[in-house]
Amino acid sequence: MSLLYRLLTEEDTSGFCHKVSDALAKGWALHGDPSYAYDHATGKMRCAQAVTKQIDGVYTPDMKLGEQ
Structure with missing residues (x-):
């Protein structure tokens, strides 16, 4: 067994929420709090x-x- 790690990033739009929701639907689990930064x-x-x-x-x- 292996533990995989990904850092999902996106502009602060609904696209970010969809990206995280898609990962959760595929069995990924949240790790820590989200972060926000000004680009x-x-x-x-x-x-x-x-x-x-x-x-x-x-x-x-x-x-x-992303395919796991």
Whole structure:
């Protein structure tokens, strides 16, 4: 068994909520609190949320985490 980790990021829009909701629907679990930061380059707020997922098998760096 391996524990996978992803950091989801997006502008502060409903797109971010959909990205997190999609990960939760695929069995990922929230890890810690979300973060928000102002992106000076774009003039917009950005969000981040860490998620984790336990999988059978061994982690390898070539895994496409979003497909797990």
